[in-house]
Amino acid sequence: MNDRTPAKKPGLALWLPLILFAGFFALVIWGLVRPADREVASAFIGKPLPQFDLPPAIDERPGLATSVFKAGKPRLLNVFASWCVPCAVESPQLAQLAGQGVEIDGVAIRDRKEDVARFLAQNGNPFARIGKDDLSQVQLAIGSSGVPETFVVDGKGVIRYQHIGDIRPEDVPMILSKLEEAGK
Amino acid sequence: MIAELGLAVLWMAAALAVLQLVAGVLALRPEGRQIAGLVRPVAVMQGVLVAAALAALITLFLTTDLSVKLVAENSHSMKPFIFKLAGTWGNHEGSMLLWVTIMAVAGGFVALIEKRLPENTLIATLAGQSFVSLGFYAFLLLSSNPFQRLPEPAPEGAGLNPLLQDIGLAFHPPTLYVGYVGLSIAFSFAVGALVTRDVGPAFARAMRPWVLGAWIFLTLGITAGSYWAYYTLGWGGWWFWDPVENASLMPWLAATALLHSCSVLASRNALKAWTVMLGVIAFSMSMVGTFLVRSGILTSVHAFAVDPERGSFILALLAIYIGGALTLFGLRASTVTEGARFSFVSREASLVFNNVMLCGILGIVLVGTLYPLLTEAMGVKVSVGPPYFNPVSAVFAIPMMLVMGVGPLLRWRQDSLDGKRAGRVTLPVGVCALLSAAVLLGVELMAPQIKLLPALGLAIAAGLAPASFLPLRGRNLRRTPLATWGMVFGHFGIAVALFGMASESAFSTERLAAMRPGDTQQVGPYTVKLEGIGPVAGPNWTALEATVSASYAGAAPAILHPQARTFSNPPGNRTESALKTRWNGQLYAVLGEEGEDSRWQMRFWWKPFVPMIWYGGALIAFGGLLALLGRVAADVRRLVATGKIAYRRSRKAQLGVGQ
Numbered sequence: 001m002n003d004r005t006p007a008k009k010p011g012l013a014l015w016l017p018l019i020l021f022a023g024f025f026a027l028v029i030w031g032l033v034r035p036a037d038r039e040v041a042s043a044f045i046g047k048p049l050p051q052f053d054l055p056p057a058i059d060e061r062p063g064l065a066t067s068v069f070k071a072g073k074p075r076l077l078n079v080f081a082s083w084c085v086p087c088a089v090e091s092p093q094l095a096q097l098a099g100q101g102v103e104i105d106g107v108a109i110r111d112r113k114e115d116v117a118r119f120l121a122q123n124g125n126p127f128a129r130i131g132k133d134d135l136s137q138v139q140l141a142i143g144s145s146g147v148p149e150t151f152v153v154d155g156k157g158v159i160r161y162q163h164i165g166d167i168r169p170e171d172v173p174m175i176l177s178k179l180e181e182a183g184k
Numbered sequence: 185m186i187a188e189l190g191l192a193v194l195w196m197a198a199a200l201a202v203l204q205l206v207a208g209v210l211a212l213r214p215e216g217r218q219i220a221g222l223v224r225p226v227a228v229m230q231g232v233l234v235a236a237a238l239a240a241l242i243t244l245f246l247t248t249d250l251s252v253k254l255v256a257e258n259s260h261s262m263k264p265f266i267f268k269l270a271g272t273w274g275n276h277e278g279s280m281l282l283w284v285t286i287m288a289v290a291g292g293f294v295a296l297i298e299k300r301l302p303e304n305t306l307i308a309t310l311a312g313q314s315f316v317s318l319g320f321y322a323f324l325l326l327s328s329n330p331f332q333r334l335p336e337p338a339p340e341g342a343g344l345n346p347l348l349q350d351i352g353l354a355f356h357p358p359t360l361y362v363g364y365v366g367l368s369i370a371f372s373f374a375v376g377a378l379v380t381r382d383v384g385p386a387f388a389r390a391m392r393p394w395v396l397g398a399w400i401f402l403t404l405g406i407t408a409g410s411y412w413a414y415y416t417l418g419w420g421g422w423w424f425w426d427p428v429e430n431a432s433l434m435p436w437l438a439a440t441a442l443l444h445s446c447s448v449l450a451s452r453n454a455l456k457a458w459t460v461m462l463g464v465i466a467f468s469m470s471m472v473g474t475f476l477v478r479s480g481i482l483t484s485v486h487a488f489a490v491d492p493e494r495g496s497f498i499l500a501l502l503a504i505y506i507g508g509a510l511t512l513f514g515l516r517a518s519t520v521t522e523g524a525r526f527s528f529v530s531r532e533a534s535l536v537f538n539n540v541m542l543c544g545i546l547g548i549v550l551v552g553t554l555y556p557l558l559t560e561a562m563g564v565k566v567s568v569g570p571p572y573f574n575p576v577s578a579v580f581a582i583p584m585m586l587v588m589g590v591g592p593l594l595r596w597r598q599d600s601l602d603g604k605r606a607g608r609v610t611l612p613v614g615v616c617a618l619l620s621a622a623v624l625l626g627v628e629l630m631a632p633q634i635k636l637l638p639a640l641g642l643a644i645a646a647g648l649a650p651a652s653f654l655p656l657r658g659r660n661l662r663r664t665p666l667a668t669w670g671m672v673f674g675h676f677g678i679a680v681a682l683f684g685m686a687s688e689s690a691f692s693t694e695r696l697a698a699m700r701p702g703d704t705q706q707v708g709p710y711t712v713k714l715e716g717i718g719p720v721a722g723p724n725w726t727a728l729e730a731t732v733s734a735s736y737a738g739a740a741p742a743i744l745h746p747q748a749r750t751f752s753n754p755p756g757n758r759t760e761s762a763l764k765t766r767w768n769g770q771l772y773a774v775l776g777e778e779g780e781d782s783r784w785q786m787r788f789w790w791k792p793f794v795p796m797i798w799y800g801g802a803l804i805a806f807g808g809l810l811a812l813l814g815r816v817a818a819d820v821r822r823l824v825a826t827g828k829i830a831y832r833r834s835r836k837a838q839l840g841v842g843q
Binding site for chain 1: 560
């Protein structure tokens, strides 16, 4: 058996690692830029929201605490960030929901006050309350792995539905029916 | 003040890294000879400065200086001391600072003590090391400054992720880091050797202690991480093939292969290009692992570390270093001369086999980890788990472990299995193989419900355990080199860990029950009784705690306290399982939720011999430590001897002059 070093024919074999690495690189680049829709069946449906009390993300709206969700009426909890493009894409749908009387609360992930304010000024502000979650602590505690995500929470503070990714126009009736279901 | 000082020395260290790179590159040209003397002292000074920066950050965390953004976001004045300390690296910025610190200190150490390599290769190595460091300095200073102040101090810190508030985990990341970064030294050596086209035994001997050291830390880190997942996550499993676990396993596999090919190169001057490539791959795997954890490209339990922007930065570094090194490899490897030849039955051949199998497993794990991403690119969503990893990696692991029993007994270059060597090699290995076969037969006859893989695991462990001691046969044990002892312990550790894994999957029993206080359940040989449930409080958590009495086969009961903890800052929950360890296994108890009818969900497992997995891991690391001590001691002896010879020469010369 010879040494594995091909001395006479350097050939393609020596470039194989680089080629494989290029493949890996292309794959993860694609992975980084792909739209964030990871449909994982949520383990948090049917679970109560964890205890949290977030400071306000902007001056115009109060912060967000768990107690808000126990007032008897189903609400939406929207996890968003000013740096998230799909969040801007879903804002007309949130506005539409808010226009139909749905109460929506927001959690701004890893964000700055001025950025959130600018984002809301550009895209409209459907939120009753916005909590500031700089370390994704509440986000992780409610089982959300990305932005945007929207939770239907019933009047007792129990998570009824988790929508991963942006709310498309065709999702709006479904969200409304989930809210209705949660209100029963 | 301390924060500003820390930032200042960090900038200075980065500046020295630039100097080290520039001076190193210039010194490799014929006209830059005079500057060569600069490289070593600069590398040492860079290590000192960056260590000072880390010390500054640790001080800030220990004193909970809430005017520093990082401290306010990750620490809390009420936290126990040890978690304040661990908080230093329990976040992105701090862990990156720890990374460059280990890297620079290791580089300084190389500059200080490495005397065997030709000076050019060493300078190329140090230049390469500073090139790699520079990327991380840029990352720290430009996008994740750990010393950034808040406009006004926070009233209180935000705390540390509850999952991380665990003593095992406080030291798990730095352990893995030392391992990853140790491999960066091997990487720099490989790059240095490629640049100067100087791949030989001296290069392998210089690189080997670093690979060994990194490998020991990786082994310990993986073992500790596995035990942490086992008792904290409350799932009762010890390895989940989670992307992040895989990210730590892949560098270990590459480092194990590198370790073995290094010894071939050091002893026999063979496998040159292969060793250099493994040196590049091992560190690449560390960086790929870091990237996978940090970028959030794969969903995993470690999602707390995720940030896409940082992911892109690490990816850019990855492209520069790994792409660069592999391009260099493609260009230069053909000019690395062919090494010595060897025959099919020889120690080299068995080590090559081991290397190929390890790389096979590495490939399997890498493909499995990236597969969800790959299929998603084609529009299908899958998740890859144990049903893929276990059998497919076994295809490579089993032949590897079989050859592991024989390889260490073979001679270098050429050996035979009959004639005079039959008594030394074939016969004892045959006895071990018979032992394996007997165990396999016994398991199949007496417990046919046990699946094939655990049964094979039990059988191979039974044969490999005695076989790993065979290299000591017929040797004077007091004169056997430490490195040989290290190999024996390392291989024996593999057998022990394999036995634990196989036994866990073959014999575990699980009991899931809804219990009221006073109820009893039977799990394996244990009778468990739920005595009561009450609230308890810790420094920064409250918990419901069950009191469970467990009696082993009628013996006096032991009391266990599984808890469900709720952390207040930051908010979060964690189950704290309770374990009762005996010599022959472990009882594992988890407190679940309260049901509708005031009954509690309790889960119990009886896992025979499961601690062997981690004892095995510790044994493997201990073997590595022995080998490292043996190598270092030999190096020190050689250094002392050369020193003495030089001293005698100089004395003789002096006396000669005096006469």
